[in-house]
Amino acid sequence: MKRLKIILAIMLGKLLIRLSRLLGNQGSNFPGAWGLRIYPGLLREMASRIRREIVVVTGTNGKTTTSNMIAAVLREQGYSVIHNRAGANMLPGIATAFIEQNNVLGLKEFDYALLETDEATIPALLREVKPRMMLITNFFRDQLDRYGELDRIITVINESLKDQIIKLILNGDDPLSLCFTSSGAQSIAYFGFEPTRYDVLDNRESREGRFCVCCGSELDYSRYHYAQLGEYSCQNCGNRNPEIEFKGQDLELTDKIILRVKDLRLESPYQGFYNAYNILAAAAVAKSLGMSDEAIRNAIHDYRPRAGRMEEFSIDSKRVVLILVKNPIGLNQSLSAVKDDINPKSVFFALNDNAADGRDISWIWDADLENLALEEHNIRKVVCSGIRSGDIAVRFKYTGFDTSLIMIESDLEAGICDALNCPVSVIYVLSTYTALFDCRKILLKLQKRSGQHPLIQPVRGQVVD
Numbered sequence: 047m048k049r050l051k052i053i054l055a056i057m058l059g060k061l062l063i064r065l066s067r068l069l070g071n072q073g074s075n076f077p078g079a080w081g082l083r084i085y086p087g088l089l090r091e092m093a094s095r096i097r098r099e100i101v102v103v104t105g106t107n108g109k110t111t112t113s114n115m116i117a118a119v120l121r122e123q124g125y126s127v128i129h130n131r132a133g134a135n136m137l138p139g140i141a142t143a144f145i146e147q148n149n150v151l152g153l154k155e156f157d158y159a160l161l162e163t164d165e166a167t168i169p170a171l172l173r174e175v176k177p178r179m180m181l182i183t184n185f186f187r188d189q190l191d192r193y194g195e196l197d198r199i200i201t202v203i204n205e206s207l208k209d210q211i212i213k214l215i216l217n218g219d220d221p222l223s224l225c226f227t228s229s230g231a232q233s234i235a236y237f238g239f240e241p242t243r244y245d246v247l248d249n250r251e252s253r254e255g256r257f258c259v260c261c262g263s264e265l266d267y268s269r270y271h272y273a274q275l276g277e278y279s280c281q282n283c284g285n286r287n288p289e290i291e292f293k294g295q296d297l298e299l300t301d302k303i304i305l306r307v308k309d310l311r312l313e314s315p316y317q318g319f320y321n322a323y324n325i326l327a328a329a330a331v332a333k334s335l336g337m338s339d340e341a342i343r344n345a346i347h348d349y350r351p352r353a354g355r356m357e358e359f360s361i362d363s364k365r366v367v368l369i370l371v372k373n374p375i376g377l378n379q380s381l382s383a384v385k386d387d388i389n390p391k392s393v394f395f396a397l398n399d400n401a402a403d404g405r406d407i408s409w410i411w412d413a414d415l416e417n418l419a420l421e422e423h424n425i426r427k428v429v430c431s432g433i434r435s436g437d438i439a440v441r442f443k444y445t446g447f448d449t450s451l452i453m454i455e456s457d458l459e460a461g462i463c464d465a466l467n468c469p470v471s472v473i474y475v476l477s478t479y480t481a482l483f484d485c486r487k488i489l490l491k492l493q494k495r496s497g498q499h500p501l502i503q504p505v506r507g508q509v510v511d
């Protein structure tokens with residue numbers, strides 16, 4: 047009876063996945079949700095057929111990139127991997143991944159399962175599967191209206207880890223990583239950067255977790271790598287960065303990232319400090335799992351950015367960079383890539399407030415946009431789009447942009463064309479989650495079209511006053 051229910055759940059799930067793909071949807075959640083409804087133990091059952099390890103990747107930023115990189119290393123080493131790579135990171139999405147990659151009987155065996163998991167889903171996931179390793183990338187303010195405060199999330203994760211035999215891989219540069227302590231059943235390995243030449247001693251970016259997790263005193267920072275990640279100490283109780291096992295050394299950030307972990311030199315086509323953390327975290331997990339240096343080096347070297355993570359397009363000989371933004375820290379990082387680029391450029395920003403974006407858009411005021419309007423950054427036009435185009439326009443206005451440079455065009459395609467249609471060589475397309483795939487579709491279409499004839503579109507949109 048149990049076997050029959052499992053088969054039924056998988057068959058229905060597979061059917062729903064196919065149907066939803068036929069209809070042009072991602073279909074990454076509801077097939078799993080239906081499968082779990084038919085047989086609630088489905089995930090536990092399929093996860094029991096993982097031969098080696100189940101690895102969970104969670105944290106605020108960098109989950110998708112980091113887990114994609116780890117999966118690439120495992121495959122490079124020749125292992126079979128189940129991985130919820132669509133970024134569907136709650137239980138139904140994870141169940142969908144298992145259903146999709148399994149056979150109809152649910153008996154297929156895999157070497158590893160790599161589960162990118164929303165922080166709030168960790169307790170539910172740990173009731174179903176028994177991972178041996180968990181990576182927590184970092185803890186930043188993210189969509190607070192959905193989950194409540196950071197410390198509540200950390201408490202919930204900590205409680206769910208009780209009695210689990212698990213190895214935690216934590217970001218030692220994040221003071222919040224000290225909320226986790228090794229007990230009999232748990233061991234911890236930290237990753238973090240040595241001082242780099244990109245560090246700053248004064249930082250106006252929004253920061254979480256600047257207070258000591260032990261005594262509540264304000265932390266002293268001797269350097270920041272980015273946001274609240276850096277070298278900290280508590281004058282009151284002596285709390286400080288833990289001993290780092292996986293040290294990032296000799297960091298070079300140019301049009302690519304180069305860093306060293308122990309004897310392993312890594313090179314990646316990604317950009318930005320936050321991606322250097324993703325690479326370091328992926329290497330820490332891969333090394334902890336016993337993967338070879340060669341597999342790690344090759345996988346990181348060949349791994350290309352995915353949708354919305356600095357994906358590049360070429361339209362009318364102009365470079366277009368698509369970036370997903372969803373919280374102040376991520377936006378600050380994206381904007382520092384924009385500022386570092388010396389070319390004349392325009393910025394397109396699509397701000398939506400659908401449920402998946404987070405209804406509360408006040409985070410745009412927490413991001414550090416203040417010196418963006420400086421002439422040295424060479425931003426020739428800002429096009430504000432999406433459902434809340436007016437709000438983001440007001441935000442840019444308060445950063446000091448000449449209002450003649452700011453346009454509102456709530457239609458995505460017309461707005462992107464506005465941003466393309468000015469004398470610039472680079473266009474940065476920033477988008478919140480629910481506008482991302484539409485922006486990407488438009489960019490792919492324009493890229494294809496520009497191969498045939500130059501893009502001529504009337505400049506639409508209104509000027510903000």
Ligand SMILES: [Zn+2]
Nearest residue numbers: 258261280283
């Ligand atoms: Zn303290």
